[in-house]
Amino acid sequence: xxxxxIAIDMDDTVADTLSRHLDWYKNEFGISLERQDMLxxxxxxxxxxxxxxxxKKFPHHPEFFKDLPVFENxxxxxxxxxxxxxxxxxxAAMEYPSSFTAKHQWLKKHFPFINDLNFIFCGxxxxxxxxxxxxxxxxxxxxxxxxxxxxxxxxxxxxxxYDKVANWLExxxxxxx
Numbered sequence: 001x002x003x004x005x006i007a008i009d010m011d012d013t014v015a016d017t018l019s020r021h022l023d024w025y026k027n028e029f030g031i032s033l034e035r036q037d038m039l040x041x042x043x044x045x046x047x048x049x050x051x052x053x054x055x056k057k058f059p060h061h062p063e064f065f066k067d068l069p070v071f072e073n074x075x076x077x078x079x080x081x082x083x084x085x086x087x088x089x090x091x092a093a094m095e096y097p098s099s100f101t102a103k104h105q106w107l108k109k110h111f112p113f114i115n116d117l118n119f120i121f122c123g124x125x126x127x128x129x130x131x132x133x134x135x136x137x138x139x140x141x142x143x144x145x146x147x148x149x150x151x152x153x154x155x156x157x158x159x160x161x162y163d164k165v166a167n168w169l170e171x172x173x174x175x176x177x
Contacts, residue, residue, distance in 0.1 A: 007090040024058050131146045
């Protein structure tokens with residue numbers, strides 16, 4: 001009997017890209033932004049208008065995705081999930097083609113127990129043929145044919161109508177019981 005499969009997004013689901021944005025914004029402009037002040041918004045919605053062009057360039061920098069912090073419990077829970085499920089990492093990396101190398105290296109560093117062939121760099125996640133998708137972006141959940149779990153993030157905090165998980169321990173509880 002084949003294992004069920006889970007596709008897992010990378011950015012703001014296992015990798016804390018918002019922290020990188022906030023750090024780079026502070027370093028570039030000397031302004032600290034707080035997560036609690038951004039609830040329901042993306043960083044592009046809260047930075048000063050005159051800084052927006054520069055902030056939108058951050059993810060295009062080859063170093064942006066290097067050494068991102070990993071969300072608490074993500075590695076341990078995904079390792080445990082991999083005993084029961086086939087795990088894929090599905091990143092909509094086509095938006096930032098310069099991120100491929102850094103994202104691949106990051107995944108290999110933090111998830112060496114997942115085969116490279118299970119890393120999917122795509123644009124449209126509706127093409128994924130998995131049983132579950134864990135993602136912070138509701139548009140990817142909407143396009144997905146299987147069951148989506150919306151990973152709570154600052155920008156989606158107020159979204160409703162989704163099966164939402166607040167952290168990796170909740171993912172474990174939902175998928176492993």
